[in-house]
Amino acid sequence: MTFNYFKSRIQMSGHAALGKLGFGLTNYRHPQRAEALANVQEARALAYTATTPLECVEIDQAVRATLKVPGDMAEVGVYLGGTAAVILNASHGRHLHLFDTFAGLPDSGDYLVKGEYAGSMDSVSRTLAAYSDRITLHAGLFPEDSGPDVENLRFSFVHLDMDLYDGTLAAMRFFWPRMNPGGILLSHDYPQIDGVVRAFHEFFATEDGVLLPLSGQQCIAVKLASNAAA
Numbered sequence: 149m150t151f152n153y154f155k156s157r158i159q160m161s162g163h164a165a166l167g168k169l170g171f172g173l174t175n176y177r178h179p180q181r182a183e184a185l186a187n188v189q190e191a192r193a194l195a196y197t198a199t200t201p202l203e204c205v206e207i208d209q210a211v212r213a214t215l216k217v218p219g220d221m222a223e224v225g226v227y228l229g230g231t232a233a234v235i236l237n238a239s240h241g242r243h244l245h246l247f248d249t250f251a252g253l254p255d256s257g258d259y260l261v262k263g264e265y266a267g268s269m270d271s272v273s274r275t276l277a278a279y280s281d282r283i284t285l286h287a288g289l290f291p292e293d294s295g296p297d298v299e300n301l302r303f304s305f306v307h308l309d310m311d312l313y314d315g316t317l318a319a320m321r322f323f324w325p326r327m328n329p330g331g332i333l334l335s336h337d338y339p340q341i342d343g344v345v346r347a348f349h350e351f352f353a354t355e356d357g358v359l360l361p362l363s364g365q366q367c368i369a370v371k372l373a374s375n376a377a378a
């Protein structure tokens with residue numbers, strides 16, 4: 149019996165116990181899954197994120213799955229840079245555009261409080277200093293203020309973590325036509341936040357694309373060749 153065997157047994161038992169409390173379950177015995185978990189733990193050490201380790205593994209694997217798709221990557225909803233670190237750790241040589249008001253959640257009709265998750269662009273820049281050659285930080289309301297910065301780009305991977313109906317719908321309308329075939333748009337808070345679910349269902353009522361809810365609080369949408377970027 150190896151150390152890794154006992155480690156995976158402990159992790160599985162921990163997850164089984166957490167599963168009874170309503171948290172996600174996974175199996176770390178396979179080396180690919182164990183490696184993904186180790187990668188995200190390393191990235192999560194850079195900055196706090198409420199996105200769970202399991203959800204970070206989903207981000208890690210979605211990023212890796214899109215590495216052969218041409219295009220840049222983007223995240224809207226950066227806060228302290230925790231999930232941005234996971235995306236950067238999973239990708240090599242890819243550029244990541246990071247969008248946030250850096251003043252917290254904007255005004256909305258949703259129940260969330262304006263100004264929650266206020267961060268600072270300078271501190272995110274310091275946190276992600278090791279990746280400074282392949283990130284661009286865009287401050288302001290997305291897409292109204294910062295969308296024009298990237299309107300001529302094409303994307304392989306987009307992470308949305310905006311918490312709000314309006315912003316999520318607007319971001320999907322912005323990115324979806326700019327995604328290359330095989331590209332993945334992954335969102336947090338599905339099905340946790342009703343506004344995010346509503347935005348996805350409204351958007352995909354008329355748009356092509358494969359929408360898949362994941363086992364944590366996330367969903368992914370895969371861009372098909374038939375609805376590729378113009």
Ligand SMILES: C[S@@+](CC[C@H](N)C(=O)[O-])C[C@H]1O[C@@H](n2cnc3c(N)ncnc32)[C@H](O)[C@@H]1O
Pocket residue numbers: 196197198199224225226227228229230231232247248249250251252253254264265266267288289290291309310311312315
């Ligand atoms: C839950 S936090 C993001 C958490 C982050 N992904 C992490 O690593 O934990 C949500 C963020 O979305 C940002 N945000 C929400 N709507 C936005 C919009 N329309 N434009 C820019 N930023 C927005 C907020 O400022 C906040 O920092």
